[in-house]
Amino acid sequence: MDGIHDLGGRQGYGPVETAEPEEPFHAAWEARLLGIVRAMSRPTPWSIDWFRHVRELIDPTDYLTRPYYDQWLQTYAAMMVDSGVATVEELASGRSARGIPGLPVPMAPAQVAAARSATSRFDREASTPPKFAAGDAVRTLRHAPPGHTRLPQYARDSVGRVVAHRGAHVLPDTNMRGEGRAEALYTVAFAAGELWPEAAGRRDTIHLDLWESYIERA
The missing domain is CATH 2.30.30.50 (SH3 type barrels.)
Known part of the structure; x- marks a missing residue:
C-alpha cells in the first residue's frame, strides 16, 4: 500500500532534525505508553506487520503532525476496537465494562526483564x-x-x-x-x-x- 509513511527518496519535507535531545521520550506519558504496550495482553493474531499496516492507515495530516508515540496510541486503539478487545466507549472512559474471553493474563512485574530481552524470529x-x-x-x-x-x-x-x-x-x-x-x-x-x-x-x-x-x- 502506498501512503505518506513511505517517504524514502522523497523531497520537499524539510531537513531532517538532528539536534533533538538524547532522551528516548519527550514526555512521561510516552514512556508509560511504551510500558503498557509491552506488558499488555493481546490477541494471538496481532503481529508487528498488522501494527504497521494499521499505522499506515492513519490520515496523512495526522501522520506527519502527531508525535511518534501518539501514532502508536492511535494505532493500538484502532487494533483493540477492531479485535473486540475494547469498545470506543471503553477507550474514552478508560474503564473496561466487560471481560474478554480467552485473553492472556497480563504480564506480572517479575516477567518484565525477560520480556525486554525476548526476541521474535521470522x-x-x-x-x-x-x-x-x-x-x-x-x-x-x-x-x-x-x-x-x-x-x-x-x-x-x-x-x-x-x-x-x-x-x-x-x-x-x-x-x-x-x-x-x-x-x-x-x-x-x-x-x-x-x-x-x-x-x-x-x-x-x-x-x-x-x-x-x-x-x-x-
Whole structure:
C-alpha cells in the first residue's frame, strides 16, 4: 500500500532534525505508553506487520503532525476496537465494562526483564527452492499490494542484481492478515542512478532485502 509513511527518496519535507535531545521520550506519558504496550495482553493474531499496516492507515495530516508515540496510541486503539478487545466507549472512559474471553493474563512485574530481552524470529524452513541466486539480474514489481509491504516506492520497476539469498522468512504482506507464509528473501543491489535519475554516474550502491514475490527475472 502506498501512503505518506513511505517517504524514502522523497523531497520537499524539510531537513531532517538532528539536534533533538538524547532522551528516548519527550514526555512521561510516552514512556508509560511504551510500558503498557509491552506488558499488555493481546490477541494471538496481532503481529508487528498488522501494527504497521494499521499505522499506515492513519490520515496523512495526522501522520506527519502527531508525535511518534501518539501514532502508536492511535494505532493500538484502532487494533483493540477492531479485535473486540475494547469498545470506543471503553477507550474514552478508560474503564473496561466487560471481560474478554480467552485473553492472556497480563504480564506480572517479575516477567518484565525477560520480556525486554525476548526476541521474535521470522526465519522459517524453506518449503521450495529459491528461484534466484547471487549474480542474477532482477526487476522489482511496478505496483504495490493493497496492504502492508516492505517494497519501497522508490525501488519499484527497477533493475538490480542479487547479492545473496538469505533463506526463507515470513512475508510481511501476508503476515499482516495473520498468515505466517514464508518466502525466500534476497539482498539485492541497485545502482543509485537506477533508483534516482539525478544520481546517474555516481558509484553509490543501495542494498535492499526483498522477498521473492517482489522481484522477477530481468
